[in-house]
Every structure is written in structure tokens, then in C-alpha cells.
Amino acid sequence: MTVNLNQIAEMDRNSVLHPFTQLKDFASGKMGDPTIVETGKGIRIQDAHGKELIDGFAGLYCVNVGYGRTEVAEAISRQAYRLAYYHSYAAHTTDELAILSDRLVKMAPGKMSKVFYGMSGSDANETQAKLVWYYSNLRGKPNKKKIISRERGYHGCSVVSGSMTGMSFYHDHMDLPRAGILHTGAPHHYWGAEAGETEQEFSKRRADELEALILREDPDTIGAFIAEPVLGTGGITPPPQGYWEEVQKVLEKYDILLIADEVITGFGRTGSMFGSQHYGIEPDLITVAKGLTSAYFPLSGAIVGEKVYKVLEEGADRVGAFSHGYTYSGHPIGAAAANAVLDIVEKEDLPGNARAVGTYFQEQLKAKFAQLPIVGEVRGVGLMGAIEFVADREKKTRFKPNLTVGARVSKAARERGLIARAMPHGDILGFAPPLVTTKAEVDEIVSIAEAAVRAVMDDLVRAGEA
Ligand code: PMP
DSSP, rough: OOHHHHHHHHHHHOOOTTTTTHHHHHHHHOSSSSSOEEEEEEEEEEESSSOOOEEETHHHHTTTTOOOHHHHHEEEEEHHHHOOOOOOSSSSSHHHHHHHHHHHHHHHHSSSEEEEEEEEEEHHOOOOHHHHHHHHHHOTTTTTEEEEEEEEEOOOHHHHHHHHHHGGGGTTTOOOSSSEEEEOOOHHHHHOOOTTTOOHHHHHHHHEEEEEEHHHHOGGEEEEEEEEESSSTTTOOOOOOOOOHHHHHHHHHOOEEEEEEEETTTTTTTSSSSHHHHOOOOEEEEEGGGTTTTSSSSSSEEEHHHHHHHHHHHHHHHSSOOOOOOTTTTOHHHHHHHHHHHHHHHHTHHHHHHHHHHHHHHHHHHHHHHTTEEEEEEEEEETTTEEEEEEETTTTBOOOOGGGGHHHHHHHHHHEEEEOETTTTEEEEEEEEETTTTHHHHHHHHHHHHHHHHHHHHHHHHOOOO
């Protein structure tokens, strides 16, 4: 069947239910035709009309090794020819899966023991919740089941992971959050701190609030705390000084498991292999996805620490088999893709690149944007960063939502050839380019972003809004 681009657009509009899309605007054509993405190389993608865009967001913070890596494509193809599929239930495995798991357990922070595989960050966090409940049941603590996450945290959009996510945008009209998932304050100093409060003081206050929530609910009912080392979709916000130290003290005191959601921060983005290593976090459970395969194949993992695994194994005589698994758990093509990606991450020292080029990137963002009258905060770590726009820097007031400043800047950047994401919580322009990005490419990204921000700023000034 040969089809032209108009037919593809029409078939798409008629038949695809697009995630996170205003359905009526799309159906009516108000959003224009869908962008048909056709090829990618390095940090760039190209659409079917030949228009090239710099992907300053690595897809959705996931194509860490960049587009068009033939080593990964070949590993996928080799495995597909050799054995496209076999399951990993009841003591079956493949060489790629065993090798990948051995690698992950050794490279992950803390004392990790096993990896359970899924296909997405959401399902991996769903698995983490079930592991917490299972662990508490086996320990004879059937009430220790509630999970605390944070406002502005993002952990997915399935039923439990969507409940863990701490933004109403992902809950409203979807009957979330479900019972048993609680939220505590976001570690965002810029918006959350009281006048004159230092980062350290603010961190201590957040930890005190967490402790108060635990005591209010009863510590015997709290099973786990889940958090991203660096708040991602909630605004790309590195933790304030002392935050992780203070929070971990509280969790330890009340025997509460710590799940580090490393879906974005895993495999180099912060400049360390894992965000946990960057911030001195000692998790009991770790969630990985995205960078694990650089999105060349859907694969996620719930990495289980020794402390939890031991209880699971010891309980097996009492409860029988571990009754959880997906058809695609440990998919051999996913494992082959992950091994090929991790070879690149290690050989090219992508955490090192994220550290070196990331430092330059953060400096450039600060230099070009921090002093602009519509910019409240520039923040980030490694190769993830954000610019937050405000109507009044002194008073820290937000722009009126109907001005859609974040979305306008993102659109202006795109018109100039750069994808940078308008984050869903406030007027925030987010960046998370592939970890192979060079300094010269940072210059390109920053200069296009600057032109876009200045264009929107000029419009706002003309309209008397800034
Ligand atoms: N956790 C974090 C920290 C994420 O950023 C995301 C996705 N943005 C998820 C979980 C969910 O992953 P997925 O979209 O693959 O389900």
C-alpha cells in the first residue's frame, strides 16, 4: 500500500487516540496536521517534509544515546533474527537478559539484588507498589501499605503510578489518586520557601512536614516513600541543599522503604550514573526505564534491594510463587537493546559528558536567561534544565494562565528549529537533550531558545503584560 503524507495525516487523525492531547483541537484541525516524524540522527529529528529539528528534550528525556545509533539497531535486529521472544516465567531466561541483570545489579547504587522487568516507567512503579505491599504482608505488617509521594512528583499515569504522580492535571476526571497514596510538599525552594528561608532550613521543614504526615497517619501504616532524585516533569527541579539527608533520616526512623524513581535520572543524566549517587541517596528499590534502552525498545525495571528481596525469598515457602509478571517481562529484544545502549553509555562515558557539557549548559542557561525581566528562576543539573517565567520577579507572581507563556515560548522555539518542552506545571521551558550533546550543540540550543524567549518577551511587553 502506498500512501501519501496527506493520507497518513488523515488516517492518524481518524484513528489514533493521542496521549496528552486536546482531543477536540486535534480533531478539528486547530492544532494543524500531526508532525510525521521520519528519521533521526544524533540530537536531530526530521519530519516527513524534510524539516529538521534539534531535539532538546531527547524525545521524552529518553533518547540518551541520540538517534540513529546503528549499534543498537543491529543488536535489536540480531536478537530478532535469533530469537524474537521467549518469556522469563518459571526459570526461563536468555543470555541477553541474564547479562543485563548482572550488569544492572552491579552498577546500581546501594545493595541491589534482583531486577524485575516491565515495559514502561508506569508499570515498573506499579510493580514497586505491589512489592511494598507483598513485603509488608510477608513481614506480618498487613497495615504498613500506604505510599507517600510528593506534590509535583511524576511517576507515571497508570492507576497506582498515576496516583503517586502529584499533579492534579494527571488526576482530574480520571478518578485519581486512589486511596492509600499520600502526598507531601514539593522540594521546590523557589516557590515553597518562606521569606529568607535558606535551602537547608527549607529542606528541614519539608522533612518535618513528612514526619508530621507519617505520625498523623500512624507510622505502622506507611510502607514506602517514592521520589525522583531530581523532580522531573513537575518542573526539572534539583533538590535543595540537605533535602535527601533530612528525608532519609525520617524514613529510617519509621522503617519506611525508599523507592528512588530513576526513570529520568538513571544512566547519566545528572552527570552521575544514577541520581541516587549524585545526591547520596540509598534506596531500597529503584525504578528505571527511558535511558535503560534510550527508548530504542520499551523496557523498564524495578530493581530490588537485598533488604526487600531477602524477605520475599524467605516468605516463599509460606506463600508460594511470586505471582506477578507480564508476557513481556525480560523481553530478549529489550535486553539486547539495553546491553547495546549500556555499552555506549560506558564506552563513551555519557555520565562524564553530561557532567562536563552539562556544567557548560547550566552556565549558559544562567548567563543568557537569569537576568531577563520575565525569568524567575533558571535551574538544573547535568543535562537537564529549566527556565521558569514569572510576571513579576520581585513579587514572584505568575503570569495569568490564559497567556500560556510557557507554551508560547516552546512554540516560538519550535518555529526556530528547537524542541524544548513547556512543562505542565507553571510557565516552564524544559530541556533534557541527549547525553551525547556537544558544547557546540549546547550553543545552538541556547541561542535558539534565547531568540524564542526574547520574541515572546517582546510580545508580552507590547501587550502590557510584562
Ligand atoms: N517516572 C518518572 C520519573 C518519569 O519521568 C516517567 C515518564 N516521564 C515515568 C515514571 C513513567 O514512565 P512511562 O511514561 O514510561 O510510563
